[in-house]
Amino acid sequence: MGGMAEDSILEIFNRHVKRNGVFKNRDALSPHYIPSNLPYREEQVKELSETVAPILSGRKPENVFIYGKTGTGKTVVTRYVLKRLGEFAKEREIPVNTVYINCRIHNTRSSVFIKIGRELLPDDNFLGLSTAYIYERILGKVREADIRLMVVLDEIDKLKGISETVYALNRANDELEKGSISIIGISNVLTLKDSLDPRTKSTLCQREMIFPPYNAEGLRKILEDRAKEGFREGAVSDGAIALAAAYAARQSGDARYALQLLLRAGDIAEEEGASAVTEEHVEKAKERVEEDIILEMIEALPEQEQILLLAMAKLVLAKKGQKTLGSGEVVITSGEAYEAYSKLARELGKDPVSDRWFREYISELAMYGILNVVQAGKGFRGNTRIIKLLFSPVKIADVLQRVLVA
Ligand SMILES: Nc1ncnc2c1ncn2[C@@H]1O[C@H](COP(=O)(O)OP(=O)(O)O)[C@@H](O)[C@H]1O
Ligand SMILES: [Mg+2]
Structure with missing residues (x-):
């Protein structure tokens, strides 16, 4: 018993027991998780519940338009209320159906209808069918089963x-003798309402809810509650929570940023083998979260801009290998970038866009802060511009390789 080998095994195992320390349920801090309570959104939960409740007595709820900045809890409040509604209705065998649609993913009318069709008629195949036909199938099902349907169009501003x-979904109610369809539209774009035509506006905004940003105190309470679900007891210091809340308050009160900070701080604490998350871990997590945000943004760019960015990242990496510049800072010219982009686009089976669009894309990427572009000085041709990537080309190449090539 207890020889040399035995001791080192114990040491390894012990280290891992300690390491597993901070998280109890890491998932509870992820954006998809629906927590059991939503501090500082009690009023919104109540108001939305009041709005949808008529569905339980067979009346069609009013359509709702929810707006507010990113990370103010619009998505989670909606999902929370609809989840509770679904559970309540199921227990009492009331035919309520809810379909949650993220319009960033389903961004056309036909893909919205396909998504609804799939949820209501999971055994049917909708591919290749006309939108009008899918619409009729949905209506047929709603009528036949007397379904009261709630459709959530999240990030509705992304919907072409x-x-x-909105018109088609709402008009269904005129054609239905039984069942109903109601819409909850959600958007981060505060000016969206003003850009809608009057008829769409009055249909969608039968009721309106505005979600204000959280302040540091609200964020602290949110993090505290989520930490209780996600971390082992005593594994997060109060200071760490207060600091994450303070940083997120500065990011216009974005709860998503706050949670991401805490999650990453937990990861770093685990990597370091620490038994609790401290302010220092939150401090270190900031950089990683900022990186996460940029990478997510890159993942959501239009395909042509992604191809352009990947081409430039590869070019910078190739140049780095050659170390042409003494300073170690690698820049590329707009001509080189366009050439690399066109070549890559063709390799991926896409038609490269014209120079005019190329310039447009470059200024868009500059606006997002992914790159920097300046007019080249003397020694360069005419309107050559110098481009510098502001974010790790290795990381850009990593994500985009996965998104575009895989
Ligand atoms: N009041 C709250 N209590 C607990 N978690 C919250 C609360 N508000 C927002 N969150 C969390 O913060 C993140 C961002 O919220 P989300 O609903 O996605 O914001 P929005 O849709 O307004 O951009 C999600 O992970 C969500 O679960
Ligand atoms: Mg949202």
Whole structure:
């Protein structure tokens, strides 16, 4: 018993027991998780519940338009209320159906209808069918089973053809003798309402809810509650929570940023084998979260901009290998970038865009802060511009390789 080998095994195992220390349920800090309570959103939960409740006695709820800045809890409050509604209705065998649609992913009227069709008729195949036909199938099902349907169109500003979609879904109610369809539209774009045509506006905004940003105190309470679900007891210091809340308050009260900070701080604490998350871990997590945000943004760019960015990242990496510049800072010219982009686009089976669009894309990427572009000085041709990537080309190449090539 207890020889040399035995001791080192114990040491390894012990180290891992300690390491598993901070998280109890890491998932509870992820953006998809629906927590059991939503501090500082009690009023919104109540108001939305009041709005949807008529569905339980067979009346069609009013359509709702919810707006507010990113990370103010719009998505989670909606999902929370609809989840509770679904559970309540199921227990009492009331035919309520809810379909949650993120319009960033389903961004056309036909893909919205396919998504609804799939949820209501999971055994049917909708591919290749006309939108009008899918619409009739949905209506047929709603009528036949007397379904009261709630459709959530989250990030509705990303939907091409908002008017047509809202109109079609709402018009269904005139054609239905039984069942109903109601819409909850959600957006981070505060000016969206003003850009809708009057008819769409009055249909969608039968009721309106505004979600204000959280302050540091609200964020602290949110983090505290989520930490209780996600971390082992005593594994997060109060200071760490207060600091994450303070940083997020500065990021216009974004709860998502706050949670991401805490999650990453937990990861770092585990990597370091620490038994609790401290302010120092939050401090270190900031950089990683900022990186996460940029990478997510890159993942959501239009495909042509992604191809351009990948081409530039590869070019910078190739140049780095050659170390042409003494300073070690690698820049590329707009000509080189366009050439690399066109070549890559063709390799990926896409038609490269014209120089005019190329310039447009470059200024868009500059606006997002991914790159920097300046007019080249003497020694360069005419309107050559110098481009510098402001974010790790290795990381850009990593994500985009996965997104575009895989
Ligand atoms: N009041 C709250 N209590 C607990 N978690 C919250 C609360 N508000 C927001 N969150 C969390 O913060 C993140 C961002 O919220 P989300 O609903 O996605 O914001 P929005 O849709 O307004 O951009 C999510 O992970 C969500 O679960
Ligand atoms: Mg949202």
